[in-house]
Amino acid sequence: MARLEKMPEPQRSHIANTRLPAFDTYPWVDGPALNMRRIAIVSTAGLHRRDDRPFTFEPGDNYRIIPGDTAANDLIMSHVSTNFDRSGFQQDWNIVFPLDRLHELCDEGHIGSVARFHYSFMGAMDPKDLEQSARKLAGLLKDDTVDGALLVPV
Amino acid sequence: MCTRAVGGLAHYIEEEGVATTQISLIRPHTEAIKPPRALWVPFDLGRPLGVPNDAGFQKRVLLSALKLLEEPSGPVITDFPDDAPVSRQADVVWACPVNLARKKIDLSDADAMRAAFKKEMVELRTWYDLAVKKQQRTTMGVSGLELAQIIDFIGAFIDSIPANPREDISLALSLNFAVDDLKAYYYEAAAAQPGSSSPTAEELDDWFWGETVAAKVLFAVKDRCLKRDDKMMQLLGKILLIPMSHSDA
Numbered sequence: 001m002a003r004l005e006k007m008p009e010p011q012r013s014h015i016a017n018t019r020l021p022a023f024d025t026y027p028w029v030d031g032p033a034l035n036m037r038r039i040a041i042v043s044t045a046g047l048h049r050r051d052d053r054p055f056t057f058e059p060g061d062n063y064r065i066i067p068g069d070t071a072a073n074d075l076i077m078s079h080v081s082t083n084f085d086r087s088g089f090q091q092d093w094n095i096v097f098p099l100d101r102l103h104e105l106c107d108e109g110h111i112g113s114v115a116r117f118h119y120s121f122m123g124a125m126d127p128k129d130l131e132q133s134a135r136k137l138a139g140l141l142k143d144d145t146v147d148g149a150l151l152v153p154v
Numbered sequence: 155m156c157t158r159a160v161g162g163l164a165h166y167i168e169e170e171g172v173a174t175t176q177i178s179l180i181r182p183h184t185e186a187i188k189p190p191r192a193l194w195v196p197f198d199l200g201r202p203l204g205v206p207n208d209a210g211f212q213k214r215v216l217l218s219a220l221k222l223l224e225e226p227s228g229p230v231i232t233d234f235p236d237d238a239p240v241s242r243q244a245d246v247v248w249a250c251p252v253n254l255a256r257k258k259i260d261l262s263d264a265d266a267m268r269a270a271f272k273k274e275m276v277e278l279r280t281w282y283d284l285a286v287k288k289q290q291r292t293t294m295g296v297s298g299l300e301l302a303q304i305i306d307f308i309g310a311f312i313d314s315i316p317a318n319p320r321e322d323i324s325l326a327l328s329l330n331f332a333v334d335d336l337k338a339y340y341y342e343a344a345a346a347q348p349g350s351s352s353p354t355a356e357e358l359d360d361w362f363w364g365e366t367v368a369a370k371v372l373f374a375v376k377d378r379c380l381k382r383d384d385k386m387m388q389l390l391g392k393i394l395l396i397p398m399s400h401s402d403a
Contacts, residue, residue: 003196004182011398020158020186026229027168028190034224042163042174044156050295054331056323057386073291078331081155082397085200085355086334087341090293092206101209101216110217124155127162127187134163138170148223150216151164151176151189153156154200 011083021127032112037148040115040141041066044123045089045096045154046079054078055122062125062133066118068099081124084154096154115146123153156199161187175222177202177215178231188229191222195234198355204238206352211239240354248353250344250361259367264313267371272305274367278343285346294338297331301339304332311375315382326386329379333372333395340368363400372396 004012031037046055048064055061055078066075072093077086088095102114119137121130141149157180164174168190175191178184179199184192195215197204203212218234259270286292297304299319310316311329318325341358353361363369372395379391 004180008399014398015180018155018158020183021162023165023188026188027165028228029168029171029173031173031223034220037223039220044159054296056327076293076295078296080330080394082394085198087345087355087358088201088206090338090342091345091352094212095201095203095206098203098212098216101212104213105217111220121159121163123159125159127159130159130163131166134166135170138167138172141172147173148220149167149172149174150219151160151174152202153160153177153179154202
C-alpha cells in the first residue's frame with residue numbers, strides 16, 4: 001500500500017506533490033560494528049507518554065522524550081494526520097515503536113545496547129522547522145552515548 | 155509526510171555527529187532528500203515494521219534497517235524484499251464481530267443522529283472492554299476526555315459549535331484529539347474478535363467509514379468545520395477528520 005503507484009487518489013497526488021527540502025550536503029558518520037552500537041528510536045508518529053502534553057502546532061513544540069522504561073499502555077499518539085493507519089499501533093506498539101524488538105536484538109547480540117531515552121516528533125511538519133530541535137536532540141543522544149539513531153516514520 | 159520528516163531529521167542529526175538509519179515508507183521522498191541510510195519498505199502508511207504481533211517479521215525489518223549502519227559509504231537506500239504477511243488466507247474476508255443495530259437514520263435530524271451515535275457507542279462497549287483486557291492497553295486518552303464527554307462534544311458539532319473542554323489547546327485540536335479517541339475506541343473494539351486473525355487496516359477503515367453511525371456523524375462535523383473561518387477548523391474539515399481515501403464515502 002505504501003507503494004505510491006498503488007495508493008488511491010487524491011492521496012497519491014497529495015504525497016507526490018509534497019514540497020520536499022533540498023540538501024546539498026551528504027553527512028556521514030562512521031562507527032563500530034552493529035553489535036557494539038547503542039541504539040535509540042527517533043519516531044515521527046507523534047508519540048508521547050499518556051501524562052505528557054499532546055502535540056500542538058505551537059512554534060518550538062517539536063518533540064517528546066520517551067524514557068526507555070515506558071510501558072506500552074503509557075504510550076499514546078497525537079499525530080494530527082488521519083491519513084495513515086493507526087490500527088497496527090492499537091494492536092501492537094512495536095509496529096511503530098519497536099522497543100521490545102530492540103531489546104530482543106540486544107539480548108541476541110545483534111546490537112550492543114538500547115538507549116535510556118527515545119524520542120518522538122510529530123511528522124506533519126516541514127523538516128526545516130524541526131532543524132533546531134533535531135540538532136539539540138543530537139546532543140542529548142550523544143549524552144546517552146548513542147551511536148545509532150533509528151528513525152521511524154508512519 | 156513522515157518519511158519527509160525523518161529524511162530531514164537524519165541530515166541534521168548526522169551533521170551533529172550521530173549516525174542514523176531510517177525506514178522509508180515513501181521511496182520517492184527518500185530518493186529526493188537523500189538521508190545517509192534508508193530501508194524502503196512496501197507497507198501501509200502507519201505500519202513501518204510491517205505487521206502487528208509478528209515479532210519474527212518485525213525483527214527482520216528492524217535488523218535490515220540497523221545493518222545499514224555498517225555500510226562503508228552513502229547515501230544508501232535499500233529495499234526490503236517482502237510484503238507484510240497477512241495472518242489468514244487472502245480469500246477469507248474479515249467480518250466485524252460487532253453486530254451493530256441497523257436502522258435508517260434521518261441525517262437531517264441532529265437529535266436522532268446523536269441518539270443513534272450514543273447507542274452505537276454503548277453497543278461497542280463490551281467489545282472495547284474485551285480489547286483492553288486482551289491487549290492490556292488502550293490507545294485512547296489523547297483528548298483527556300471521558301467516553302461520555304467525547305460523545306457529547308463531537309455530537310454537539312452536528313448542529314452547533316460547543317465550548318472548548320480544554321484550556322491548554324485550541325477548540326480545533328480538542329476536536330481533532332476527541333475524534334482520534336473516538337476512532338481508537340471503535341477500531342480497538344472491532345479488532346477484539348476471538349481467534350488469531352487480525353484485520354487489515356483497509357478492512358477496519360472500510361467497516362468504520364462505510365457502516366457506522368460515527369462516520370456519518372463525522373461527515374456532519376466535517377461540514378460544520380468547513381463553514382468556520384478559523385484556519386485550523388478549515389484544515390480539519392478538508393483533510394484532518396476524514397481520510398482522503400474515504401472522503402467521498
